Amino acid sequence: MVARLILQSLAWLAGMGVLLFGAAGTLAWPAAWWYVLELAVLSLWLGLWLARHDPALLAERLAPFVQAQQSRWDRLFMAVVALVWCAWLILMGFDAVRFRWSAPLPVLLVSFGSLCVFLCIFMCRFVFRANSYAAPVVKIQASRGHKVADTGPYAYVRHPMYAAALLFFIGTPLMLGSWWGLAALPLMAFGMGWRAVREERLLAEQLDGYAAYMERVRFRFVPFIW
Template sequence: MIMRLFIQTIVWLIVMGAVLFVSAGTLAWPFAWLYLVEVGVLGLWLGVWLARHDPALLAERMSMFMQPAQSRWDKLFMLCAGIGWFGWLVLIGIDGGRLHLSDMPLWLKVCGAIGVCVCIVATRSVFRANSYAAPVVKIQAERGHKVSDSGPYAYVRHPMYTAASLYLAGTPLMLGSWWGVVCVPLMIVGLGYRAVLEERTLIDGLDGYADYAARVRYRLVPHVW
């Protein structure tokens, strides 16, 4: 499983790097290289940790983004999200790497790198509390799926989406693209939309989730939403 983790990580980094550098029209983009190194190192760190502490969850996280048990609406969402993700990277590459339309100060790029790091580190807390945090929306009856309400789940119902928001904000900041930053609110709205639909699936198919949703009032940010 560790070997598969390394292979998938390397392939993903190559794909992201190709999209960024081709759209930028150059390999001389230091922060793009730093971004790929940061994402790769921290991603492998998280994956190795999962391999030791929850290999079943790691197997779920490395599975396909289109699965038979997955909700139909989520398949469409993931398809649109994938297209949007790569389009966003192209926009960032053109802006931050090719045309240099954005004047991003160094301190904001550093803040972006910190945001990416905090996201991945915080995700470990999510995985520690929820062994059923699959990348797709489905009821994992074969794994004894049950409600997770400890750790960050005691404060918000979708802490992984909260962490992902830091990643979404940090990526264009680190890569120096204000145009990429402009897209972030729309992407976070997309996460919120998925959270609402995911909850409907969980309420219908997972015992105890309705009671959990009544106890923990907020989805992404305490006292906000």
């Protein structure tokens, strides 16, 4: 399992590197190297923690993004996400380095971006600890005894991982120095919000106790906002 984690992580990071540096047209982009390095260290830390504390969830996290048990709409959503993700990385490479559409960001903002990326991964650890069924695809994991998660961060918002992802979508363009990358945040937030609503409909229909959980925990991403 650990070997698979390392191989998939390396493949994922290498793919990101190809898109970023290919769009930039150069390897001389220190911000991107620091970004990939931070992701590598944090992802390995989280993955090794999962391998020790919840290998079943790690297996789910390493599974393909398109699965037989997955809803049709979620398969389409994941395909669109893959395309948008690649386009986003390419856009930031064009913006920050190749064409320099964005003025250089202050060091303070770049540091804040790095902190946001760290907090995203760090928050995911609490999400995984509270919810052993936090698969990357929307499905009911009946074979694993799927049940409602309502402790830890789930006691405050219904989708804490999406909330953490918002930090990632803020931090990444700040680290890479791309205002145009940051401008894509509303699109990312809208996509996660759309998926959250569809996911809740499925869970309320098919997972015992989820409808009652929705009544107890009113907010999806951010307490007192939405």
